[in-house]
Amino acid sequence: MMETVNNEFVIGQVQDFLPQIGRVVLAGNVELAVFRTSDGSIYAVENRNPHPKGGPLAEGIVSGKYLYDPLYDWKIDLRTGEVQAPDQGRVAAYPVTLNGDSVSVSLNGTAVHS
Amino acid sequence: MSLEREKLVLIGNGMAGVGTLEQILKLGGAYDITVIGSEPHPNYNRIMLSYVLEGSKTIEDIILNDLGWYADNHITLHTGTTAVRIDEASRQIVTDNGLNIPFDKIIIATGSNSFILPIPGNTKEGVVGFRDIADCDAMLAAAKQYRTAAVIGGGLLGLEAAKGLVGLGMDVTVVHLLEDLMERQLDHTASSMLKAELERQGVKFAMGKQTVELVGEERVSGLRFSDDTVLPAEFVVMAVGIKPNVQLAKDSGITVNRGIVVDDFMQTSMKNVYSVGECTEHRGVCYGLVAPLFEQGMVLAKHLCGAATQPYEGSVVATKLKISGVDVFSAGEFTETAEHTVISSKDEWKRTYKKILLKNNVIVGAVLFGDITDSAALQKLVKQGAEMTDEIYADVMGGSGCCGGGAKKGVSVAAMADEEIVCGCNGVTKKAIVDAVTENGFTTVDEIKACTGATRSCGGCKPMVEQILQYVLGDSFQESAKQGICSCTTLSRDEIVAEIQAKGLRTTKEVMHVLDWKQPEGCSKCRPAVNYYLGMLYPDTHEDEKESRFVNERMSANIQKDGTFTVVPRMYGGVTTPEDLKRIADVSIKYDVKVVKVTGGQRLDLIGVKKEDVPKVWEELDMPSGYAYAKSLRTVKTCVGSQFCRFGTQDSMGMGALLERKYERLDFPAKFKMAVNGCPRNCAESCTKDIGIVGNDGGWEVFIGGNGGIKPRIADSFCKVKTDEELVEVCSAVMQYYRETGNYLERTSEWVERLGLEQIKSAILDNADNRKELAARIDFALAQVSDPWQKMLKDDKTRTALYERTTV
Numbered sequence: 001m002m003e004t005v006n007n008e009f010v011i012g013q014v015q016d017f018l019p020q021i022g023r024v025v026l027a028g029n030v031e032l033a034v035f036r037t038s039d040g041s042i043y044a045v046e047n048r049n050p051h052p053k054g055g056p057l058a059e060g061i062v063s064g065k066y067l068y069d070p071l072y073d074w075k076i077d078l079r080t081g082e083v084q085a086p087d088q089g090r091v092a093a094y095p096v097t098l099n100g101d102s103v104s105v106s107l108n109g110t111a112v113h114s
Numbered sequence: 115m116s117l118e119r120e121k122l123v124l125i126g127n128g129m130a131g132v133g134t135l136e137q138i139l140k141l142g143g144a145y146d147i148t149v150i151g152s153e154p155h156p157n158y159n160r161i162m163l164s165y166v167l168e169g170s171k172t173i174e175d176i177i178l179n180d181l182g183w184y185a186d187n188h189i190t191l192h193t194g195t196t197a198v199r200i201d202e203a204s205r206q207i208v209t210d211n212g213l214n215i216p217f218d219k220i221i222i223a224t225g226s227n228s229f230i231l232p233i234p235g236n237t238k239e240g241v242v243g244f245r246d247i248a249d250c251d252a253m254l255a256a257a258k259q260y261r262t263a264a265v266i267g268g269g270l271l272g273l274e275a276a277k278g279l280v281g282l283g284m285d286v287t288v289v290h291l292l293e294d295l296m297e298r299q300l301d302h303t304a305s306s307m308l309k310a311e312l313e314r315q316g317v318k319f320a321m322g323k324q325t326v327e328l329v330g331e332e333r334v335s336g337l338r339f340s341d342d343t344v345l346p347a348e349f350v351v352m353a354v355g356i357k358p359n360v361q362l363a364k365d366s367g368i369t370v371n372r373g374i375v376v377d378d379f380m381q382t383s384m385k386n387v388y389s390v391g392e393c394t395e396h397r398g399v400c401y402g403l404v405a406p407l408f409e410q411g412m413v414l415a416k417h418l419c420g421a422a423t424q425p426y427e428g429s430v431v432a433t434k435l436k437i438s439g440v441d442v443f444s445a446g447e448f449t450e451t452a453e454h455t456v457i458s459s460k461d462e463w464k465r466t467y468k469k470i471l472l473k474n475n476v477i478v479g480a481v482l483f484g485d486i487t488d489s490a491a492l493q494k495l496v497k498q499g500a501e502m503t504d505e506i507y508a509d510v511m512g513g514s515g516c517c518g519g520g521a522k523k524g525v526s527v528a529a530m531a532d533e534e535i536v537c538g539c540n541g542v543t544k545k546a547i548v549d550a551v552t553e554n555g556f557t558t559v560d561e562i563k564a565c566t567g568a569t570r571s572c573g574g575c576k577p578m579v580e581q582i583l584q585y586v587l588g589d590s591f592q593e594s595a596k597q598g599i600c601s602c603t604t605l606s607r608d609e610i611v612a613e614i615q616a617k618g619l620r621t622t623k624e625v626m627h628v629l630d631w632k633q634p635e636g637c638s639k640c641r642p643a644v645n646y647y648l649g650m651l652y653p654d655t656h657e658d659e660k661e662s663r664f665v666n667e668r669m670s671a672n673i674q675k676d677g678t679f680t681v682v683p684r685m686y687g688g689v690t691t692p693e694d695l696k697r698i699a700d701v702s703i704k705y706d707v708k709v710v711k712v713t714g715g716q717r718l719d720l721i722g723v724k725k726e727d728v729p730k731v732w733e734e735l736d737m738p739s740g741y742a743y744a745k746s747l748r749t750v751k752t753c754v755g756s757q758f759c760r761f762g763t764q765d766s767m768g769m770g771a772l773l774e775r776k777y778e779r780l781d782f783p784a785k786f787k788m789a790v791n792g793c794p795r796n797c798a799e800s801c802t803k804d805i806g807i808v809g810n811d812g813g814w815e816v817f818i819g820g821n822g823g824i825k826p827r828i829a830d831s832f833c834k835v836k837t838d839e840e841l842v843e844v845c846s847a848v849m850q851y852y853r854e855t856g857n858y859l860e861r862t863s864e865w866v867e868r869l870g871l872e873q874i875k876s877a878i879l880d881n882a883d884n885r886k887e888l889a890a891r892i893d894f895a896l897a898q899v900s901d902p903w904q905k906m907l908k909d910d911k912t913r914t915a916l917y918e919r920t921t922v
Contacts (some may be wrong), residue, residue, distance in 0.1 A: 007918075010922065012920060012922075017915070018660075018661070018916075019661065020635075020661035021668070021916065023916075024919040024920070026921040026922070029643065031919075038635060053675055054676075055675050056673075059665040059668070061637075061642075061662070062633050063636055065707060066779065067664055070665035103441070
């Protein structure tokens, strides 16, 4: 049912993603943490904690366009993957497009890699 | 050949001596240091014993240098050791426990002892001084057992002791020889106002009374006065004064008057032996307050390190009474004579009083009562011997009106020289404080205290430090002074809860919007907190917000650093069955659980369950959630009890299981642990639980506020009950009171300290109606909860979204 076009992955319908609660999606060989913010936008970042000790991100608390990571409480900008001061780091963020209710993520080299 | 360091020995492990060592270390003094102290504790802040007695601080809070400090600075510490003699010839100090400690230089800082009146009966049981932790402990213990107390001495220490004992629920009478309280620091007017204020706070007074005998059997039962009247008292505190502790110096042949005689560089009559603090007499004066001791220490430290120093020329003494709600201050001369010019104002309605004494137009003393905002400024003026000018007059006496009060103070702080010492106790200059604020972006006095040490000892300079902070921060001061629950808001917990109720707010979003949160959707600190407060206020209608829960509570499982989870099923009262164990074993094998761990709460933890397997593990275990992930009742630990144990007097396993079933699943401000014991042997360790229950032959004893975690605390005895029904009612009331008044994430150990045991007792034990209402409210809340694992297994959409990984 899911289709892949040029490393574009359709990852589901908007309603599959609960507001402000992350969901884990394996797209190709990249594990994503996908979030629907309260304004209805969807963001996808790699499900890998930028903290040196690692771990997941999908279970964090979402506030506006920011994520508080579930293990070390780092604050991360979902739009860019940038870790906010006083901590430092970055997680790969991937562009998401909505086509009606259909959600797709592009893993084409546009990802912001750390 | 290595160059050996000189051996410096400090005799007396108190504030004056250790303060001197701190200065020496700061100046880089190259000494091999040893400290000998009679008390079994490291150096603590003796001045703050009043706060310990009052209950606003613990002994731990007032430790100034913990054992780590001695180790870090390579200082050898002998506690519980008393030096008995200095042998000048062999250069050794002889101690009571047989040590011979070699020295090159010595600092004697043996302090002082309570002066015990030489009257018959003064050695009876129940008679103490008020000098050290042991005295403080004795007073705390007495308050639990006895009702009436007398404090002999209406000076600083006596009044602080009396107020402390009143706070502990005792009926206290202060007995004073003269007609005026604190006559060595206050004039008649201030003294009368002080007495009236303390009477309002419940302290009784017997003025102009001379105690001639302490009556009673083995234990004291009363005081007999010179007019032959008797005051009954089961506990007596002697606070008539202090006596420099000079025994060691005397026995070693050092010149002693009232105190150990020193010159302007703190040198005693014996070569290489110095003395600082309350045991010392300088130019005929023995000081009993802290600031002079630190000034002496500064001079000595510089002298010992070979740094240039002015000689010590005596101190201007300022006093502040440390009783909350009673502000008294005096500095320099306070009793007027014909040669003084007096400026004074008294406001009987606001109960404030201010007096400044001038001699040849020089400011020589001041007394303040009620409002001591100007204490820092006046102390400085007295110390400098400043001449009175129109500006100063306007500053300290003038326009308490609307405009510019603050601005004027700003000017006086601005005019201070950089090198002027603000905190006399710790030698912190204005510049050090200004630098600390500007370099580190500090916004609170506490931050300044942690960094520079200012306000750390007596706290007298706090108004001045606040003014400096205000001066540096300018307009941003007010805003930063008020701390909200997190950086999203300036509102406190109580304000938020009140607003939710007043405005009928229903969701975290609404709360944050209406109360003008800086970050509209809050942060990981405030969202879970507000969600909790909403659930506590509206147990039946609040829709729990999963997105406002911390990961563990949202997932009903504990996340581990690799992203796997743990699963802990209930084992009510720590009791399981072979069938359940078998199932746990089978499921653990099937889902490849990495470790099965026996927890501290008497149950089993399946560690390393993959996220997508978590619901399957629940389903196959088919047991209730153990809530090991929640701010909720964790476990009720039990001992074997009367069902099997030959010592058991109560059925602890049965009661434990009953309580765990009754209170499970409900949200609390923080995690909540209980224990039930069948007898006072207390095998299930009630003393470290939020509620600990100990069975005895006639009923149960309840303890609250225990903690074995980050900051251990032994639980307080709360009450004794006879029946199981009473026990359940008390537990219900305590839990609900905690739910309604606790700050989110605040454990009961902190909660009990913050509210005070007495307040909790009076709300629950002294008020049967309130107790029943609390119990009814928790029962109502308990009726709304259900097992989260079962709920999740039935909710396919949420379960899939939360636990499963989509592959595309």
